[in-house]
Amino acid sequence: MSTITPDLIRSGPPLHGPSSNYLTHSHGIASWIFTLDHKRIGVMYLISVLSAFFLGGVFAIIVRSQLIFPEGAIFTGSLDAYRIYNRMFTLHGAVMIFLVLIPGIPGALGNFILPIMLGAKDVAFPRLNLASYYLYVAGALFAIFAILIGGVETGWTFYTPYSATTDIDKVGIGKHAVEIMVFGVFLLGFSSIFTGMNFIVTIHKLRPPGMTWFRMPLFLWSIYATSLIQVLATPVLGITLLLLIAERTLKVGIFNSEYGGDPVLFQHFFWFYSHPAVYIMILPAMGIMSEVIATFSRKHIFGYRFIALSSIAIAVLGFLVWGHHMFPNGQSALLGSIFSFLTMLVAIPSAIKVWNWLATMYKGSIDLKTPMCYALAFLFLFTIGGLTGVFLGALSVDVHLHDTYFVVAHFHYVMFGGTLIGFLAGLHYWWPKMTGRMYNETLGRIASVLVFLGFNLTFIPQFIMGTHGMPRRYATYLVEYQPYHVASTIGSYIQLVGFLLIASYLIHSLYRGPKAPNNPWGAATLDFDCSSPPPHDNFSTPPVVADPYDMNRMKWDPKLRGYVKDANYIPPVEH
Amino acid sequence: MTPLAYLLADGDATFWLPKQASKMAVNTDWLFYAILYTSAFFFAIIVAAALFFIIKYRRRALNETTPLITHNTTLEVIWTGIPLLIVIGIFFVGLKGFIDLENPSSDAYVIQVTARQWNFEFTYPNGGTSDTLYVPYQKPVKLVLSSTDVLHAVYIPAFRIQRNAIPGRDTQIWFTATKHSPAPGNTPENPGGFSLFCTQYCGNDHSHMHTRVHVLDAEPFAKKLVELANPFKSKDPGSNKEHWIPYAQVGQKLSASNGCFQCHSVDGKAGTGPTWKDLFKSDHKFSFSDKPGYTLAKADDDAKWDAYFHESVLNPGAKIKDGFQNQMQSFASSFSGDPGTAKDEKLRAIIEYIKTLGPDYQGPTLFGKPVPQDNVTPEMYEIQPHQVYHPEALKSLEPAASAPATQDAK
Numbered sequence: 001m002s003t004i005t006p007d008l009i010r011s012g013p014p015l016h017g018p019s020s021n022y023l024t025h026s027h028g029i030a031s032w033i034f035t036l037d038h039k040r041i042g043v044m045y046l047i048s049v050l051s052a053f054f055l056g057g058v059f060a061i062i063v064r065s066q067l068i069f070p071e072g073a074i075f076t077g078s079l080d081a082y083r084i085y086n087r088m089f090t091l092h093g094a095v096m097i098f099l100v101l102i103p104g105i106p107g108a109l110g111n112f113i114l115p116i117m118l119g120a121k122d123v124a125f126p127r128l129n130l131a132s133y134y135l136y137v138a139g140a141l142f143a144i145f146a147i148l149i150g151g152v153e154t155g156w157t158f159y160t161p162y163s164a165t166t167d168i169d170k171v172g173i174g175k176h177a178v179e180i181m182v183f184g185v186f187l188l189g190f191s192s193i194f195t196g197m198n199f200i201v202t203i204h205k206l207r208p209p210g211m212t213w214f215r216m217p218l219f220l221w222s223i224y225a226t227s228l229i230q231v232l233a234t235p236v237l238g239i240t241l242l243l244l245i246a247e248r249t250l251k252v253g254i255f256n257s258e259y260g261g262d263p264v265l266f267q268h269f270f271w272f273y274s275h276p277a278v279y280i281m282i283l284p285a286m287g288i289m290s291e292v293i294a295t296f297s298r299k300h301i302f303g304y305r306f307i308a309l310s311s312i313a314i315a316v317l318g319f320l321v322w323g324h325h326m327f328p329n330g331q332s333a334l335l336g337s338i339f340s341f342l343t344m345l346v347a348i349p350s351a352i353k354v355w356n357w358l359a360t361m362y363k364g365s366i367d368l369k370t371p372m373c374y375a376l377a378f379l380f381l382f383t384i385g386g387l388t389g390v391f392l393g394a395l396s397v398d399v400h401l402h403d404t405y406f407v408v409a410h411f412h413y414v415m416f417g418g419t420l421i422g423f424l425a426g427l428h429y430w431w432p433k434m435t436g437r438m439y440n441e442t443l444g445r446i447a448s449v450l451v452f453l454g455f456n457l458t459f460i461p462q463f464i465m466g467t468h469g470m471p472r473r474y475a476t477y478l479v480e481y482q483p484y485h486v487a488s489t490i491g492s493y494i495q496l497v498g499f500l501l502i503a504s505y506l507i508h509s510l511y512r513g514p515k516a517p518n519n520p521w522g523a524a525t526l527d528f529d530c531s532s533p534p535p536h537d538n539f540s541t542p543p544v545v546a547d548p549y550d551m552n553r554m555k556w557d558p559k560l561r562g563y564v565k566d567a568n569y570i571p572p573v574e575h
Numbered sequence: 576m577t578p579l580a581y582l583l584a585d586g587d588a589t590f591w592l593p594k595q596a597s598k599m600a601v602n603t604d605w606l607f608y609a610i611l612y613t614s615a616f617f618f619a620i621i622v623a624a625a626l627f628f629i630i631k632y633r634r635r636a637l638n639e640t641t642p643l644i645t646h647n648t649t650l651e652v653i654w655t656g657i658p659l660l661i662v663i664g665i666f667f668v669g670l671k672g673f674i675d676l677e678n679p680s681s682d683a684y685v686i687q688v689t690a691r692q693w694n695f696e697f698t699y700p701n702g703g704t705s706d707t708l709y710v711p712y713q714k715p716v717k718l719v720l721s722s723t724d725v726l727h728a729v730y731i732p733a734f735r736i737q738r739n740a741i742p743g744r745d746t747q748i749w750f751t752a753t754k755h756s757p758a759p760g761n762t763p764e765n766p767g768g769f770s771l772f773c774t775q776y777c778g779n780d781h782s783h784m785h786t787r788v789h790v791l792d793a794e795p796f797a798k799k800l801v802e803l804a805n806p807f808k809s810k811d812p813g814s815n816k817e818h819w820i821p822y823a824q825v826g827q828k829l830s831a832s833n834g835c836f837q838c839h840s841v842d843g844k845a846g847t848g849p850t851w852k853d854l855f856k857s858d859h860k861f862s863f864s865d866k867p868g869y870t871l872a873k874a875d876d877d878a879k880w881d882a883y884f885h886e887s888v889l890n891p892g893a894k895i896k897d898g899f900q901n902q903m904q905s906f907a908s909s910f911s912g913d914p915g916t917a918k919d920e921k922l923r924a925i926i927e928y929i930k931t932l933g934p935d936y937q938g939p940t941l942f943g944k945p946v947p948q949d950n951v952t953p954e955m956y957e958i959q960p961h962q963v964y965h966p967e968a969l970k971s972l973e974p975a976a977s978a979p980a981t982q983d984a985k
Contacts, residue, residue: 079779079838079847086779155776161742162725162778257743263726264741298634299641306651328728329739330746333677337670344662348655354621355654359647361628365639368629376625383621387614394610394665396603396672400735403728403774467607468593469732471774474782478770556637572643 021436025536036126039534041133042112043434046427049108052099052140057499059092064458064492067485071476085475086153093156094181098188099140101419102277105284106195106230107136109426110223112434114199116527116534117217119543120206123198132194135187142184152181155473157274160255160266164247179245186241189234192280196230199223210545217525217548218307222287225311229276229283229318237273240266264329271322279318281415282382283311285422286353289375292425293357295523296372297364300549303356310349317346327398336395343393350386354379369521370444374425377452381417385410388463405484406466409459417455424448424502431506432516436533439509443501450498457491517562522554528563547571596754596769596790597734602672604735610665617658676736679749683717686710690720690727690740690773691904693780694834703803704909706832708771708788710752711796717749723904728775731788739775752790759789779847780837806921826928829921833909838902841932848903849896855880855933860897869894884926 022039032040066074066085075081111129115122123129146152154163163178203216203224216224243254244266253259255266294301301307323331323339357379366372388410392398401407432438465484470477477485519528525548530538546553555566588594591611595604686708687698698704710716720729722740729748730737733756738748759767768787777784791799806825830836838847859871871883886893889911891903910925912918 078845080845082782083779086776086781153778159726159776162776165725166778257741263743297632297641298639300643300645302644303646303651305646327673328737330741330744333674336673340669340673341663341666344666345659347662348659351658352651352655356651358621358624358628359644359650361625361632363644364628364632364641365634365636366629366632367634376629379625380622383618387610387618390614390662390665391607391610393662394606394669396599396669396676396735397607397610398669399673399676399737400600400603400607400732402737403730464591467591468588469730469770469772471730471772471782471785473776476782478785550643552640552643 020535021531021533022536023436023533034130036122036130037536038111038115038123038126038129039434041129042108042110044133045103045111045136046108046434048137048140049100049104052095053104056092056095056100057496059088059095061492061496062088063092064489066475067477068489070479070482075475082475083153086155086473087151089473090153090155091147091151094143094152094185096415097156097277097281098185099136099143101281101415102188102192103136103195104281104419104423105288105426106199106223106226106280107133107191109288109423109430110195110199110284113430113527114220114223115202115206116530116538117220117525118203118206119208119211119526119539119545120202121537121539124201124205125198128194128198132191132198135191135194139184139187139189139191142180142187146177146181146184149180150177152178154178157270158182158241158244158266159270160244160247160261160263161257163244164256164261165258179248182241182245186238186245189238189241192230193234196227196234199227200231203227208543208545214305214308215545215548216308218290218301218304218311219284219287219525221308222283222290222311225315226280226283228312229280229315233273233276233280233319236269237277240269240273243269264326264331267326267329268322271325272319275322275325276315276318278411278414279314281419282422283314285378285419285426286311286350288422288426288429289353289357289378291523291525292371292375292429293360294549295429295521295551296367296369296375297361298367298522298551299360299364300547300551301356302359302362303352304549306352307356310352313349314346317342317349321346324393324398327395328402340393340395340398344390347386347390347393350382354383354386368445369428370439370441370448371425371429371521373445373448373452374421374428377448377455378418378421378425381413381421381452381455385413385417388413401466403472404466405462405470405472408472409462409466412459412462417459421451424451429521430527431509432520433527433532433534435510435513436516437509437513438516438520439513440505443505447498447501447505450501451495454491454494454496454498457494458488459491461485461487461491517560519554519563520561522551522556522563524548524551524554593732594754594769595733595735596752596756597731597736598751598753599672599676600733600735600753602668602675606665606668606672609668613661613665676748679717679747680715680751683715683749684711685717685719688718688720688729688740689723690729690784691723691834692725692778693773693784693837694832695729695771695773695784695786696833696909699800699803701800701804703800703805704832705803706834707766707768707786709796709799709803710788710790712752712755712790712792714793715749715751717747720746720748725777726775727773727777727784730772730774731769732772733769733788737774754790755792756788756790783837807924822924822927823931824928825921826924826926829925830928833906833925835925847899849899851929851932853932853934855930857933861894862897862899863895863901865893880930881926884929885922888922888925 022037025037032044035041062074063085066072066088071077072081072085075085111123154166158178166178203220207216246252247254247256247259247261251259253261255261255263257263290301290307321339321343323335324343327336327340368376388406392401392407392410428439428444461484465481468481470481470484516532518530518532520532521528524546526543526545527534529543550571553566553569553571554563555569556562557564592604592607595601685700688708689696689698694706695708696704696706697708699709718729718738720727720738720740721744722742724742726742727740728737729740731750733754734750734752736748736750738746740746756768759765766787768789771786771788773781773784806828807820807822830839840846840850841852843850843852856873858873861869861871871879883894889905889907891905892901895901910918910922
């Protein structure tokens with residue numbers, strides 16, 4: 001299919017660019033842990049996020065394995081056994097949301113790519129950047145500590161009053177597992193706020209001459225929209241979690257009806273953050289989509305302004321739909337109808353993006369490299385995720401589907417099929433840039449197909465059992481749902497194989513991969529202007545800003561096995 | 576199958592949805608299929624376009640020049656406008672269904688639902704209670720939900736209804752059952768009825784917090800209510816003669832319907848609470864007691880054991896058996912009453928049942944004397960007022976001092 005095969009192993013020094021890059025710029029462990037270089041911080045984020053992803057994945061496989069049999073395959077027969085299962089799905093959710101999906105793309109890929117793509121030497125506040133990484137680490141350590149002393153079984157949503165009263169143990173440190181976990185999430189929230197602030201200021205202040213707002217690559221627009229949400233919504237989560245800790249330790253009545261609190265108030269506070277958080281997770285992945293689809297279609301992105309402004313529209317509307325998580329909890333019909341209406345509206349900007357991506361592919365020159373395979377998987381999976389959201393946004397249908405596996409499948413199609421697949425697209429897209437090495441393209445494509453097929457086998461049966469009434473968060477279930485569960489579990493094992501394959505060829509590429517050219521894909525954004533890996537200060541000469549989606553000006557150079565700027569290229573007149 | 580054909584198919588289960596058994600379900604299912612087909616249509620367009628482009632415009636040469644097509648405002652307006660109109664239409668249909676769900680018919684039959692970790696208790700207007708839900712056929716029914724501990728939910732897929740039970744607040748939902756539920760089989764694996772689930776995660780045994788909904792015609796429903804109101808009395812279906820049910824048997828049923836078995840096993844298995852097997856007349860050690868120096872041993876007489884069990888149900892935190900934690904909710908609202916009242920007699924039945932599980936159980940006693948064990952028939956109980964729920968008889972026959980339940984902890 002492709003005529004570009006950079007899989008040939010070349011040896012010798014890098015073919016061009018400075019001999020020193022950000023990896024070889026300085027040495028020793030201290031040069032990493034005290035680094036202020038956004039690229040190294042990005043790499044540290046990447047390693048942490050991938051480790052957390054491994055942990056969350058282990059929990060997921062345990063959860064799926066339990067559900068092979070109606071009475072459970074692992075934790076069976078007693079309440080204590082079910083408690084362990086309840087911890088497993090709680091931890092799967094908490095780890096994946098707070099340690100992987102939220103910091104994943106902004107923290108790892110955003111940190112590395114944003115300044116380079118913008119044409120800046122670093123983010124606006126490098127020290128704050130490092131601080132936010134260590135807050136992430138501290139939050140993660142609190143969460144892991146809470147897991148080690150027994151874990152929490154509140155569900156990742158920490159709904160009161162259950163979360164305000166439940167204890168793993170009545171005595172000792174286990175009594176405080178929930179507080180510790182919640183405090184960890186509180187710290188992670190601050191990490192997220194700092195990163196968001198940093199990116200907002202960077203985009204406002206560090207744009208080089210010529211980089212106007214509407215010349216910014218769309219990945220930057222999406223990160224910008226994400227950062228706005230992070231800064232505005234995350235403090236609400238922080239306050240809510242502190243109130244929860246206060247309630248548990250000081251026994252004041254806020255959310256617990258036993259002390260005169262209101263359990264539903266917690267849900268309002270929690271979702272006021274956690275619904276926008278869904279967009280914190282998905283918007284950066286949408287940004288990656290815009291880059292990857294344009295590059296591998298070798299065509300100018302279609303509807304640039306619509307895509308850019310739809311990110312902002314999602315960020316704004318995303319704040320106004322939190323109540324759709326509470327349709328069946330007895331809130332008034334008026335409130336329900338307002339939230340339902342706004343939820344319907346938020347579907348539109350996402351739809352705009354999908355249409356524009358499709359239109360970008362029209363009359364393109366489409367190359368199915370691994371990142372593009374993931375981008376197509378995203379298009380397929382995210383569309384299902386978005387459309388099934390319409391079912392849940394419609395009030396009467398939600399009353400039937402709420403808290404069933406239909407919801408589980410829906411948000412996995414968005415969070416996994418969207419965010420995580422987008423992350424994988426971005427990881428493969430920028431891997432040569434970050435590491436200076438090419439991975440094995442064939443294995444990359446095979447793995448993407450495995451993940452795609454495994455994913456659908458896992459979650460399509462969950463839609464069907466959900467519409468038939470299978471409730472979520474059940475350690476055991478009625479025997480009539482077993483065929484769906486078995487299929488779903490088999491799908492999860494196929495995904496596991498896919499992810500192990502990805503891990504193996506990526507690690508292999510670090511040691512044996514061919515050296516990467518500066519621009520392996522023909523992208524026209526600034527990040528592919530500098531060498532692979534980039535030098536310490538990104539650009540030795542001030543970058544020349546041009547249309548980031550004018551792919552025709554990039555020309556394949558067989559000697560470099562990458563793309564270079566065509567010196568004879570005359571840019572078309574914009575109309 | 577089109578939505579219309581689906582609706583005509585007598586509401587049987589389909590690939591996508593379970594049996595359609597309530598009036599509301601018609602609107603919900605219509606909208607479900609409307610969204611499904613609309614989504615399928617747009618999804619097909621997107622996937623077909625993507626596949627077509629991938630094949631038609633596959634990269635044939637490395638330096639292909641692509642046309643500069645940056646935007647098309649007409650196209651953007653069309654593909655923004657059409658989905659917008661569609662989702663607004665979906666919103667209004669969904670809203671209509673929701674408003675129907677929110678406004679119960681004024682003549683609805685009211686059933687109180689008490690949700691607790693981890694069972695449901697349904698209370699009918701005549702005072703009868705059950706752990707499975709019985710509803711009349713083709714009559715509006717309103718469920719009023721409350722919770723005694725954490726959040727729960729009532730979800731009946733066949734009726735397409737779901738509502739949370741929130742501590743400290745009543746919520747409600749209503750429906751009209753339009754289909755009879757499957758009849759129960761002879762085995763516990765085939766309980767009949769429609770499924771009813773708790774869908775709001777509520778702790779350890781959340782996944783066992785489900786029960787059945789039986790839709791009955793007017794006459795069997797009325798009969799069922801009478802039966803539920805007096806758990807001690809039963810009518811032979813053949814002779815139509817009433818007789819009393821032995822205490823232990825009633826106690827077993829009440830233990831099940833009140834969810835005691837969620838935490839207390841009867842076969843010696845470990846659980847959140849002490850197993851009831853051999854609990855009676857076994858030496859007890861307490862990690863906490865509200866009366867310092869309190870002991871309970873094998874040798875203690877029945878009266879002391881009765882008082883202990885009584886207290887443990889009404890005020891579970893008073894004494895905590897070694898190795899267990901103070902987790903149980905008080906069941907005072909269900910079982911606290913003066914001797915001779917229905918609530919108190921029900922509690923005695925449960926205590927009698929616990930006793931039958933102990934090694935030293937001597938058989939039912941009457942005024943402190945054993946009742947003969949051989950040839951015990953239900954009829955024997957008919958003449959033994961202490962052993963049956965029969966307040967009038969109790970009041971006239973029972974010597975006040977002989978009621979051990981009055982020694983409960985105050």
